[in-house]
Amino acid sequence: MSNLKRLTRQTLTIARRDFTSTVFTPTFLLFLFAPFLFMGLSAAIGGMGAASIAERGERNLRIVAIVTPADRAALIAADRSLRGIFRERDAPPVLDLRTPTGDAERQARAALDSRTTQVTAVLFGALDRPTVLHAPIGTRSAAYLASLADQALRIEASGAAPRSTARLVEVARARAAPVSRDEGGFFAVFALFFLTLLLAGQVVSSMAEERSNKVIEVLAAAVPLEAVFLGKLVGMFGVALTFVAFWGTIAANVASVLPGNVGAALAGMAPALGGPAFAALFVAYFTMAYLLLGAVFLGVGSQAATPREIQMLSLPITIFQVAMFGLASAAAANPDGWVASAAAIFPFSSPFAMVARAASDGAVMPHVLALGWQLAWVALTVTIGARAFRRGVLQSAGPKFRWRKGKARA
Incomplete structure (x- = not known):
């Protein structure tokens, strides 16, 4: 068996282990329904309070x-x-x-x-x-x-009688208005940012747990550390896809039963590339954004020995991610400006900026180039993250390794 096939099989084994240990647990159901149970209830309660205050003021x-x-x-x-x-x-x-x-x-x-x-x-x-x-x-x-x-x-x-009586006729637009497409682009940027911010952090928590109970050292002794790193990244990405598929199916079914005015408003935000192509690009850009941030989080998590250190190291990454969201939002507001070009070129903001472009621009070639550019940066980020992962894990088990090596020479 070649080294590549062996590495691939080991990576998929680690990925399957992380995926099943995360998904097939009762805790995952709580995580899966968390947006509805916590965020939905909080939004409903806060919305009712704000509406009551606003109604009273009005x-x-x-x-x-x-x-x-x-x-x-x-x-x-x-x-x-x-x-x-x-x-x-x-x-x-x-x-x-x-x-x-x-x-x-x-x-x-x-x-x-x-x-x-x-x-x-x-x-x-x-x-x-x-x-x-x-x-x-x-x-x-x-x-x-x-x-x-x-x-x-x-x-x-x-006189009080009107001088003119107009006949008002509602006509559906053949194409979505540019302003509506800009709103759709901002909505796509926010959805991508929310998903990556919510799901990419799970990689760090799994790393902290396995470093604290020494499982990571057992895995490092059984398979190469590169396979452990890639397996964890692929496994947690599978968990993220499960989350997105679950809520995406619910959102698609809920959209079909919305009131007419809400459905018309959503139809007005129809993407320029069409619904199926936009959905495929959204998944592709979500994949790139998750792999970029997941590799960074895994590399950071391997350098921290305690959960407190992980939280301290994760905060700058989260702030950086919020900054990328702000840059992509500015790009969505002005698709033809230099900010949009800079956001599309910078690798960590490129998925957010390009998903906004997919909502307002019907050209396909820029997305092909952007996905190739982002894929190259994913490979570079994964490589750097794997090396940082190896350095962090070996540093935790380094003294034992050197002592055994010295004893064998003696």
Whole structure:
């Protein structure tokens, strides 16, 4: 048997051992459902709390117009006309119409200082030359009140009936809009970053466990250290693929039962290369990103003797990974800029930048070149990581090895 075949068989043996010891355990089920059990519940609870606070704040927001009874009907009609062009979440606060009682400016300032309701802007005076007082957060509300006064005068001049009635027809786009594709690119970058950040760190934890109970030294005595390194990397990558396949299947099935408006929004983010090609590229770039970071984590984990040292060494890598996410996000926001080119060339940010490019650009050749470039860096990173792995493991068992060698010579 050739050395390559022997190394391959030993690598696959270690990979199968790590995969089965991780997947076929009750703990893996907890890890598999962790995004739903912990992150989903936390997001739901936090979202309900934030929504409750936001709803309470929106209920207390008001814009006030201090006008005579003769102008009230025109202002109500103008508010009904202008408010219809806003989305519900972007609509101005509720309009509160009040009758002047004495000094209108003093009444307006008293309304802004109210403790029962949060008034963002107050309009008073004649509609042809009104005065609008507003709080620092009420700039848009003040502009809306000014437009409201102008629209009310137009309604008074021409009558409350609309002069024009438009027919609104919804038409589906044949292609996704560029802005929607940019949003899809950012979503792909975030998904890739989240998966690699969540799954690549498992390599370090497995290394720390086996170094603490001396299993790594038993493996090093049975097979070459290069086979141990590659086997661990391949085995944990298999665990990561299991996680991605499980949640990817759930996401695909959930997307088919989403409400129409949500489904239309997701359809608007259709990637430029098409769904199947984009999914294949996403898996390919996830593979490159995981192998790059996994090799670095394994090399770091082999240098640490205690879990505390592993945590201290993993923190700079995590910060570096967050920086790569920021660089790729900037590239997704401006696909034609120099930042996008730099992110695509730099090996550790290249998978993130190119998966964003796959969402907005339909060209295939840049992805072929990028995958070849990343594969070369994966080979280099694995080689350096394997050497660091050998140095770290042999250093832990070095004194015993030298003592036995000296005893044999004696």
